[in-house]
Every structure is written in structure tokens, then in C-alpha cells.
Amino acid sequence: MRYAKPWWYKRMIEEGIKFTLQRKLILDVLNRTKKHLSAEEIYFIVRKFYPNIGFATVYRTLDLLTKIGIVIKLNFGDGRMRYELAEKENASHIHLICKNCGKVFEDGGDENEKIKEIEKNISSRYNFKVENLKIFFMGKCENCQKGGD
Amino acid sequence: MRYAKPWWYKRMIEEGIKFTLQRKLILDVLNRTKKHLSAEEIYFIVRKFYPNIGFATVYRTLDLLTKIGIVIKLNFGDGRMRYELAEKENASHIHLICKNCGKVFEDGGDENEKIKEIEKNISSRYNFKVENLKIFFMGKCENCQKGGD
DNA sequence: AATGATAATGAAAATCATTCTCAATTAGGA
DNA sequence: TCCTAATTGAGAATGATTTTCATTATCATT
Ligand SMILES: [Mn+2]
Ligand SMILES: [Mn+2]
Ligand SMILES: [Zn+2]
Ligand SMILES: [Zn+2]
Numbered sequence: 359m360r361y362a363k364p365w366w367y368k369r370m371i372e373e374g375i376k377f378t379l380q381r382k383l384i385l386d387v388l389n390r391t392k393k394h395l396s397a398e399e400i401y402f403i404v405r406k407f408y409p410n411i412g413f414a415t416v417y418r419t420l421d422l423l424t425k426i427g428i429v430i431k432l433n434f435g436d437g438r439m440r441y442e443l444a445e446k447e448n449a450s451h452i453h454l455i456c457k458n459c460g461k462v463f464e465d466g467g468d469e470n471e472k473i474k475e476i477e478k479n480i481s482s483r484y485n486f487k488v489e490n491l492k493i494f495f496m497g498k499c500e501n502c503q504k505g506g507d
Numbered sequence: 508m509r510y511a512k513p514w515w516y517k518r519m520i521e522e523g524i525k526f527t528l529q530r531k532l533i534l535d536v537l538n539r540t541k542k543h544l545s546a547e548e549i550y551f552i553v554r555k556f557y558p559n560i561g562f563a564t565v566y567r568t569l570d571l572l573t574k575i576g577i578v579i580k581l582n583f584g585d586g587r588m589r590y591e592l593a594e595k596e597n598a599s600h601i602h603l604i605c606k607n608c609g610k611v612f613e614d615g616g617d618e619n620e621k622i623k624e625i626e627k628n629i630s631s632r633y634n635f636k637v638e639n640l641k642i643f644f645m646g647k648c649e650n651c652q653k654g655g656d
Numbered sequence: 657a658a659t660g661a662t663a664a665t666g667a668a669a670a671t672c673a674t675t676c677t678c679a680a681t682t683a684g685g686a
Numbered sequence: 687t688c689c690t691a692a693t694t695g696a697g698a699a700t701g702a703t704t705t706t707c708a709t710t711a712t713c714a715t716t
Contacts (some may be wrong), residue, residue, distance in 0.1 A: 412666035433582040472559045478617045485649035486603050492643040500634035561695035
């Protein structure tokens with residue numbers, strides 16, 4: 359085999375769920391994109407490679423993968439959920455969401471240390487086992503501060 | 508007048524929107540509860556005091572108040588949006604969400620300083636004007652770690 | 657290869673939170 | 687009081703997501 363199996367393959371096997379073609383294709387799409395795709399967008403991309411895939415399968419797969427932590431399900435407030443591949447450890451980046459134009463920006467992880475610290479405090483303070491975190495900064499992007507009202 | 512107008516009253520006036528009875532009642536509900544209510548829950552509570560209020564008015568009001576920062580709109584993943592009164596300055600607390608039982612816990616603000624610092628860094632790094640932030644820690648609550656799988 | 661048990665899938669219908677439409681009402685300034 | 691724009695309530699419409707159910711794929715055993 360030319361390529362090593364990706365980390366999510368191992369995770370799926372150890373969870374006892376099957377690595378079907380449909381699931382593989384959905385994960386490939388998420389792996390290749392930099393964007394935050396919606397279920398529908400993923401559906402249409404996968405369809406190019408596998409025209410028979412059903413809408414429900416996409417939703418089911420995304421839910422399943424979210425449940426086991428391979429995928430992160432995000433709500434940026436545009437009326438549909440969006441999905442991204444989880445990062446290998448439970449590190450996760452901050453999302454900046456412009457309330458004006460809707461654009462989403464990602465922080466490059468420069469705050470990771472501070473976040474880890476907060477996570478540790480919270481974990482021990484509440485006896486809460488943190489599996490992943492979602493940090494959204496809502497506000498106005500550079501562009502919208504100048505131009506729009 | 509016995510009581511001073513609440514801070515959101517002033518905000519609404521300065522935004523040039525009317526402080527109607529319906530809006531007042533919705534804000535009163537949000538102000539009195541500790542929970543994170545959905546639009547429907549708010550609707551049924553307001554109805555006790557004002558049986559004629561319409562569902563659409565509740566949604567419209569919550570949207571409006573969210574837009575001007577008086578209300579925060581949250582998605583905990585249970586299929587409906589939930590609302591809480593914003594805090595007076597743009598301070599906001601961390602939400603811990605149990606993926607197992609769905610319960611939501613709130614941090615008492617002990618991480619505020621660290622969060623402020625992150626906020627400041629992000630603001631200047633990306634020239635992003637932060638208006639409010641949503642921090643969700645997804646995981647398993649104390650109870651669910653013991654009992655259920 | 658055939659079998660059977662179980663998991664996964666696709667198509668379509670159903671659900672249901674949220675938004676839209678529009679006629680009626682209200683609020684506040686001239 | 688009159689005028690105008692904002693607000694509201696009822697109900698219909700929307701549309702993302704879920705459910706249903708018959709069919710198909712998977713895989714361990716004969
Ligand atoms: Mn992201
Ligand atoms: Mn809260
Ligand atoms: Zn913007
Ligand atoms: Zn729990």
C-alpha cells in the first residue's frame with residue numbers, strides 16, 4: 359500500500375465502524391478543503407465521484423464522525439451547520455466570524471498555550487472531561503470596519 | 508419611577524428602536540431566568556403575561572436584540588437556538604456542554620483574564636473588532652463520566 | 657460459493673425550527 | 687388630531703435535517 363492509512367481510519371476501526379467508500383469519500387473531501395463545508399456542499403462534491411450517494415448518507419456520516427470526534431460540527435450563524443476535520447490531538451483553532459459579511463477567519467494557533475491552560479483549569483475545576491472546544495470571536499472584520507457601516 | 512431603567516433600555520433607545528411591551532416582557536423573562544431558553548420556551552412564558560403575543564414577534568425581537576448585542580444567541584447542538592441576556596460589558600462566560608446528557612454548565616468567570624488577553628491578541632493580530640465571544644467546551648460531565656458510557 | 661446476521665445505504669416523506677407575508681394596530685412626532 | 691413609519695399577530699412557507707423502510711453491502715461461518 360502506497361500511502362499509510364490516515365489517522366481517522368484507525369479511529370474508525372477501533373470504534374468498530376466500517377470504513378465504507380461513502381465515508382472515505384466524505385472524509386477525503388473534508389481533508390482536501392480549507393473551507394468549512396455544509397452537508398449540501400459536501401454532498402455535491404462527493405457526487406462527482408460517486409453520483410449515487412444519498413443526502414441522508416452524508417448527514418448520517420457527518421453525525422457519526424462528529425460523535426466519535428473525527429469531525430467538528432460548527433454553527434457560524436448562516437442557517438446551516440458546517441463541518442471540518444478535527445485536528446489530530448484535541449487542539450482546535452479559534453474562529454473569527456464577521457457579523458457583517460459573514461466571512462470566517464481562522465487563527466493560526468498562536469493562542470494554543472493559553473487555551474490549553476484554560477482547558478486544564480476548567481477540567482479540574484468542574485471535573486469535566488473536555489473532548490474538544492469551539493471558540494468563536496464574533497465581531498467585525500478589517501474590511502467591514504472600513505467600508506460597511 | 509421606582510426602579511432605574513435597565514441598561515438594555517438605554518441601549519435600545521440609543522439604537523432608535525422602540526421599547527415596546529412585547530420587547531420588555533421578553534427581556535424580563537431573559538433577565539429573570541438562569542437557564543438558556545429557546546424561542547419557544549420564551550414564547551410560552553411571555554404568553555402567561557401577554558396571551559396575545561405572536562411567535563414571530565418573539566423571533567423577531569430575539570433577532571433584533573441579538574443584532575444590537577443585548578442578547579446572545581447560542582447553539583448547544585440540541586436542534587434549536589437558545590438565548591441569554593448579554594453581560595454588561597463584552598465579558599462572556601464559558602459554556603461546558605456534555606455531549607452525553609446535553610446538560611450545559613457555566614464557568615463562573617475565573618478565566619476572564621486569560622480570555623481578555625487572547626481577545627486582545629486576536630484583535631490586534633487580525634485587525635478584527637471583537638464584539639462578543641462564544642466559548643464552548645464539549646465533553647463529558649462529571650456525572651456522565653461515572654455512570655453512562 | 658452459499659448462508660445468515662448485521663450494518664449501511666438511497667429515495668422519499670416527514671419533521672419542525674425559523675422566516676416570510678400581509679393586513680391590522682400602535683407609537684410618536686408634526 | 688393627523689400622518690407616517692414601525693411593530694405586531696396569524697398563518698403560510700421555507701428549508702435544513704431526520705426518519706422511514708425497502709434494498710444492498712459486509713463479513714464471519716459453513
Ligand atoms: Mn476551522
Ligand atoms: Mn450562559
Ligand atoms: Zn466582514
Ligand atoms: Zn452529562
